[in-house]
Amino acid sequence: FLDQYVVGQHQAKKVLSVAVYNHYKRLNNNVPSDVTQHTGVYGDSYSSTSKGKTLLAQTLAKCLDVPFAICDCTCLTQAGYVGEDIESVIAKLLQNANFNVARAEQGIVFLDEMDKIGAVPGIHQLRDVGGEGVQQYLGFGATSSLGTGRRAISAAGLANSSGENTHEEAQEKDKLLCSVEPRDLIEYGMIPEFVGRFPVVLALHSLDEDMLVRILTEPQNSIITQYKMLFDMDKCNFSITDAALRAIASKAIERKAGARGLKSIMEHLLLEPMYEIPNSGIIALHVDKDVVDASRLHCCVNGITMVASHRELPNARDNRKLSSQDHGWMKIIDTNK
Structure with missing residues (x-):
């Protein structure tokens, strides 16, 4: 199904398909909640802009016929501050499910521009309400009236591509992105609790002519x-x-x-x-x-x-x-x- 709408990115489609299939297999077979606790799909994809990250998530939701909500992480802040909090994202998912709680529980939340909530260096003595504060809320499992562990959560971040001038440079960057590990994301500004929520990490390849x-x-x-x-x-x-x-x-x-x-x-x-x-x-x-x-x-x-x-x-x-x-x-x- 993905091949009908998304060109290329074979490895990314394979990884996402397996992760989503296993997630909904647990839901459809009513695996007890104590076994599935915190085992929802948490996928993290990263690449330069316009490589298909959002399209992959949208197409998966279309294939599965489940509600889908996109969250722009640039607007996220901790509760009580100006901006959107996580609860508003869940509310958007519920709205897209026509306020059917059972359908919303099986929906997909897509966290776009995840790199924008990276911790800002040098302000550890101050409250980082739009960076580390949001990560902590996500990393420790934000609770809502929909419960936890049932929604599939996907996130996407941007790898700066300003230096890609040739096909060879793009291929070299692809190789480097494929070797990214959780510790690299932590060095980028993500806290360990948040990175630990994304066991499935994949890179999308550059698009040539x-x-x-x-x-x-x-x-x-x-x-x-x-x-x-x-x-x-x-x-x-x-x-x-x-x-x-x-x-x-x-x-x-x-x-x-x-x-x-x-x-x-x-x-x-x-x-x-x-x-x-x-x-x-x-x-x-x-x-x-x-x-x-x-x-x-x-x-x-x-x-x-x-x-x-x-x-x-x-x-x-x-x-x-x-x-x-x-x-x-x-x-x-x-x-x-």
């Missing part, structure tokens, strides 16, 4: 599939070449935006077509590498294929012949000849 191209096309809800569906609604056939896909992936790597950068690039690239095509008579839109590099779009209007500047598309309601000086058009090709 090939992986980003697969992300664009392979998942059931891939970005390209979504855009094809949108253009189909306007009775316009959307197509894109492999070279264009690679150019888009290359741009995402240059921006160091990961998989999230793909959507941003596509939105910018197709802004004008999505604005002009509805009710325009344009029946086809073709994107190649030149489109990505030089912002030139290929459109088909009433049997005539045109190559237009990215800034302006043709309108079929104006049937006059366009020259190279009109509306930014570069050339006109009659496909009927």
Whole structure:
């Protein structure tokens, strides 16, 4: 199931699948609470931004059909201080379960940006309400009306990737992340009680150009599939070449935006077509590498294929012949000849 929505990250999918399967196996077989106490799934994943950490957790929840709640750790503080406390996260999970306590007890809580609650060096004499204080509350097992030991908890942290400039450097960082141990997390600023809650620790690999191209096309809800569906609604056939896909992936790597950068690039690239095509008579839109590099779009209007500047598309309601000086058009090709 994960392979249908998440590209790559095979080892991470394997580790998470086993951990979640064992967790819900205990729940479904009604293993006594004294045996399962504090044995809920506590998984910790870390990588650079936009590598699929959140998507993995969301897809697992979708597969299991259980409530899912995302907690942004940057907002967490101890109870009584400005910000969110852990109880508000449980309340969000309960809300996503339509206030069904039994379903909420089997839900998944995802702690995002976990590195933001690392203990701040040099303030041990002061109360660290957003760092070590939150870790202590989590590490000693925050209790709530839902009880403990039944919810699956996953956390994700960010490994700084500002120095990744080449494919070789990214591979070297992947090797280092795979060898991370609990003591490394403690040195980073996590307290032992909190780290001990996460026996399953895994790293997500960097995304290269090939992986980003697969992300664009392979998942059931891939970005390209979504855009094809949108253009189909306007009775316009959307197509894109492999070279264009690679150019888009290359741009995402240059921006160091990961998989999230793909959507941003596509939105910018197709802004004008999505604005002009509805009710325009344009029946086809073709994107190649030149489109990505030089912002030139290929459109088909009433049997005539045109190559237009990215800034302006043709309108079929104006049937006059366009020259190279009109509306930014570069050339006109009659496909009927």
